[in-house]
Amino acid sequence: MDKIKKALTEKGKKAFIPYIMAGDGGLETLEEKLLYLQECGADAIEIGIPFSDPVADGPTIQKAGIRALRSGTTLRKVLETIQTFKNEISVPLILMTYMNPLVAYGIEKFAEDAAEAGISGCIIPDLPIEEENFVLPAFEQQGISLIRLVTLTTPVERIREIGARATGFIYAVTVTGITGARNNFSKELAGFLDMVKKSSSVPVLAGFGVSSEEQVREVCQHCDGVIVGSKIIDLLEQNDLAGIKQLVSSAEEAGLQIYK
Numbered sequence: 398m399d400k401i402k403k404a405l406t407e408k409g410k411k412a413f414i415p416y417i418m419a420g421d422g423g424l425e426t427l428e429e430k431l432l433y434l435q436e437c438g439a440d441a442i443e444i445g446i447p448f449s450d451p452v453a454d455g456p457t458i459q460k461a462g463i464r465a466l467r468s469g470t471t472l473r474k475v476l477e478t479i480q481t482f483k484n485e486i487s488v489p490l491i492l493m494t495y496m497n498p499l500v501a502y503g504i505e506k507f508a509e510d511a512a513e514a515g516i517s518g519c520i521i522p523d524l525p526i527e528e529e530n531f532v533l534p535a536f537e538q539q540g541i542s543l544i545r546l547v548t549l550t551t552p553v554e555r556i557r558e559i560g561a562r563a564t565g566f567i568y569a570v571t572v573t574g575i576t577g578a579r580n581n582f583s584k585e586l587a588g589f590l591d592m593v594k595k596s597s598s599v600p601v602l603a604g605f606g607v608s609s610e611e612q613v614r615e616v617c618q619h620c621d622g623v624i625v626g627s628k629i630i631d632l633l634e635q636n637d638l639a640g641i642k643q644l645v646s647s648a649e650e651a652g653l654q655i656y657k
């Protein structure tokens with residue numbers, strides 16, 4: 398079983414993956430943030446690579462990305478930084494990056510350096526399944542899982558195909574739009590999540606817009622866990638460490654996994 402799938406299912410509870418933007422506040426703060434999220438009970442951590450044209454991102458993550466770029470963050474520096482403390486991190490680390498920084502880095506070199514830094518998976522929102530072969534051979538060679546996304550508008554046939562290929566977990570996007578905290582979800586969400594769950598044997602985690610403990614519990618009724626980004630970034634900015642701990646642990650009260 399791959400490391401990500403194992404980490405997300407072995408506790409039997411709903412999973413929680415926080416997202417942070419690498420280099421927001423300076424790369425020297427990355428280690429303490431990751432260690433804190435790990436200590437709070439995060440089951441894996443998603444690390445964003447800042448990029449100038451983040452087409453899937455809303456204002457909170459866009460601004461975090463601009464701050465990170467201004468402080469001189471690059472993909473290379475992120476990997477070098479993680480390399481220095483990788484032995485202290487036991488939860489899987491998943492990079493979220495657009496395609497452009499990967500191409501600029503060189504896919505094979507990236508896969509080697511990422512594996513060397515202890516990275517377990519990658520989310521690439523602008524890589525459609527038709528183009529996956531661009532990265533898959535290098536990722537497979539280095540044991541890096543490609544995390545695939547499905548959305549409310551993905552046709553059923555395509556969801557099934559993605560479900561059949563999936564490694565790590567399936568990222569079910571809960572909104573037709575961009576990242577960012579939201580107050581409520583569409584009434585189609587529950588049916589969509591139930592259908593995605595039926596299409597795959599890896600865990601299904603829902604993300605985009607989840608920003609309160611109540612929403613964590615609501616969304617977890619129909620999937621195996623959640624991914625929370627913008628709200629975590631807000632709480633970090635306010636230095637509300639207790640708030641982060643409470644949000645991360647809300648997955649524990651969200652029930653047992655319906656994962657088969």
Ligand SMILES: O=P(O)(O)OC[C@@H](O)[C@@H](O)c1c[nH]c2ccccc12
Pocket residue numbers: 416443445453454458493520522575576577578604605606607624625626627628
């Ligand atoms: O910020 P939100 O609404 O909680 O959404 C999760 C999210 O931040 C993270 O998974 C993410 C940030 N940027 C992305 C781009 C594509 C897919 C996912 C992401």
